[in-house]
Amino acid sequence: MRPRRHPGVYDTAVIGGGLVGSALAFGLRRHEEHVAVLDEGDIAYRASRGNFGLVWVQGKGMGMPAYGRWTMASRERWAEFARMLQEASEVDVHLEQKGGLHAILSEAEHEHRLQFMNKLLSQPGMPQYGWKMLDRTELRDIVPGIGPDVLGATLTHVDGIANPLKTLRALHIAFDRQGVDYLPLHPVTGIARHHGVFALGTPGGAVKARKIALAGGLGNKALGEMVGLDVRVRPQRGQIIALERTRRLLELPFGTLRQMDEGTWLIGDSQEEAGYADRDVGLPVLATLADRAVRTLPALKEVRVVRSWAALRVMSQDGFPIYDESQTHPGAFVATCHSGVTLAAAHALCLAPMLAQGRLDDELAPFSTRRFHVHQAS
Known part of the structure; x- marks a missing residue:
């Protein structure tokens, strides 16, 4: 296990090392001296690695305009976020916001x-x-x-794309250079709070922090129960097809078809209620995705498939993000969404400062877990 740089009490410990948790930790480090990221490691259900990489606005917010505003706020700060990542990591995440x-x-x-x-x-x-x-x-x-x-x-x-794998890599390189303690193989098995300090139980020993941010994706349901938060999330499987490199054929991305900065192609995206079967890919679904892609851009008919894979989206009960603070464990926050790339800039540059000050702004009230209880009562 990687040794900790800071043996004492962290200002904030982020639970989860995917795109949501990593963006939060990156942003928190700008405001706090001691930040840790506790991660399961490669055994985690890693939605970040199965991401299409859209920085997307159109179509989002039906039934919750606050989500449309939050998405637009992130879009507006993505260029700044990308510049900060490149300065911190020397990794170009290849942001394009041409439409x-x-x-x-x-x-x-x-x-x-x-x-x-x-x-x-x-x-x-x-x-x-x-x-x-x-x-x-x-x-x-x-x-x-x-x-x-x-x-x-x-x-x-207003729409665009970035490279999701390079974004995650840039964040983790920045951790090493900026002094964030990244602790893999540290799944959190228990959370206790005494005298204003959280103690997180892990196989690598207890980690203490004054504040914690639950950013564990599908694991947030169980983590939330430890601090009195009702985090209603479920897995939704999505399948993606990757094609070999070609010359540049597509200047603007479609929502389900894009060309990467290296010239490879991604075709998506299915939406399947399949439980936790994140490694199962099926020919009927892949055939449907491929058929629509070829009908859209017939030149792809001659391009070879390199690989295909499935990953699990983190879907809340109503499909919108969840941001909240525990009433029973003040200082315990939760952040979960299924648009980890699109919202990465908002998480790093808008949400992280709120967590650093220990209070969520009123603009995030619509994303509270309380909305589920209101719907239940009605």
């Missing part, structure tokens, strides 16, 4: 998307960003190789 597309492959899809976007942006408090329903001719000017089945696409200029 994003949502392909339309039938008249029914066209009508549904049109109604959805209009309803989404008509909600009170929803951030207003420009979007356009492109017809086939307009889309062909942006993506010359679109297939004959593509009728058009919705376009916004």
